[in-house]
Amino acid sequence: MHVVVNAAMSADGKLSTRERTQLAISDDADFERVDRLRAESDAVAVGVGTVLADDPSLTVKSSSLRADRVDAGRAANPARIVADSRARTPADATVLDDAAETYVLVSEAAPVERRSALAERGATLVTAGEERVDLLRAFATLQDEGLEDIMVEGGGELIFSLFDAGLVDELSVFVGPQIVGGREAPTLADGEGFVEAFPALSLSDVERVGDGVVLTWTVDR
Numbered sequence: 293m294h295v296v297v298n299a300a301m302s303a304d305g306k307l308s309t310r311e312r313t314q315l316a317i318s319d320d321a322d323f324e325r326v327d328r329l330r331a332e333s334d335a336v337a338v339g340v341g342t343v344l345a346d347d348p349s350l351t352v353k354s355s356s357l358r359a360d361r362v363d364a365g366r367a368a369n370p371a372r373i374v375a376d377s378r379a380r381t382p383a384d385a386t387v388l389d390d391a392a393e394t395y396v397l398v399s400e401a402a403p404v405e406r407r408s409a410l411a412e413r414g415a416t417l418v419t420a421g422e423e424r425v426d427l428l429r430a431f432a433t434l435q436d437e438g439l440e441d442i443m444v445e446g447g448g449e450l451i452f453s454l455f456d457a458g459l460v461d462e463l464s465v466f467v468g469p470q471i472v473g474g475r476e477a478p479t480l481a482d483g484e485g486f487v488e489a490f491p492a493l494s495l496s497d498v499e500r501v502g503d504g505v506v507l508t509w510t511v512d513r
């Protein structure tokens with residue numbers, strides 16, 4: 293399995309505002325790069341915080357990239373993965389529509405009626421972990437399902453946990469030309485934070501995009 297985290301942050305490192313509502317940091321050129329990354333992936337993953345804040349579709353926007361996938365014998369859109377310990381994904385969330393297959397990763401603590409509601413909407417549930425999703429186990433199950441190339445779009449809570457679990461192979465970040473500020477605003481890696489054994493990165497690419505820059509690192513092992 294190969295896991296790429298991709299996100300967009302302001303010049304001061306924020307993924308959105310202190311109100312945690314969706315904020316377009318990427319410009320059109322960067323959203324096109326994100327679309328190409330999605331099109332290359334078997335699945336696109338987010339945390340339920342992002343589903344609740346943004347209601348994303350996580351589909352490939354370019355019809356020619358979707359057609360290329362179909363020509364290659366793949367589904368038009370990559371699968372979608374939502375890490376959702378307590379099955380809080382709303383039944384009417386866009387990620388549950390029929391544009392792509394959707395896996396919801398839940399813990400044992402997810403209420404039965406919430407799980408049933410998601411299963412009724414066609415989601416495939418993967419249960420791993422007691423209170424919180426055990427990402428190592430859940431991702432092993434996804435690999436058994438044939439998902440090899442995973443793109444993670446955020447948010448900061450999920451990204452921190454994936455680094456903590458040693459699951460990230462590559463990180464690409466668009467750093468955009470604005471200041472957002474706010475000590476409560478989400479950053480690239482939130483969660484508890486590391487105080488030692490910081491994941492170390494090696495820079496593999498730097499690309500100017502408009503007034504921003506895309507930084508790509510591989511994660512040292």
Ligand SMILES: NC(=O)c1ccc[n+]([C@@H]2O[C@H](COP(=O)([O-])OP(=O)(O)OC[C@H]3O[C@@H](n4cnc5c(N)ncnc54)[C@H](O)[C@@H]3O)[C@@H](O)[C@H]2O)c1
Nearest residue numbers: 299300307308312339340341342425446447448449450453
């Ligand atoms: N700029 C960007 O690239 C970008 C990308 C995605 C999200 N966002 C923004 O980020 C914010 C949402 O991010 P967030 O950090 O609040 O939520 P998140 O999307 O990271 O989701 C966190 C949730 O994931 C679930 N989860 C399950 N297992 C987990 C585990 N092992 N570790 C951590 N979480 C686990 C939990 O229920 C948790 O509440 C929104 O404001 C959104 O707009 C920005």
Ligand SMILES: Nc1nc(=O)c(N)c(NC[C@H](O)[C@H](O)[C@H](O)COP(=O)(O)O)[nH]1
Nearest residue numbers: 300315316317318346348349350351445
């Ligand atoms: N690359 C990127 N740049 C941004 O400026 C931004 N705000 C996000 N945010 C990621 C988040 O998951 C969004 O909700 C999805 O990018 C929406 O995806 P859709 O268009 O609904 O498919 N991602």
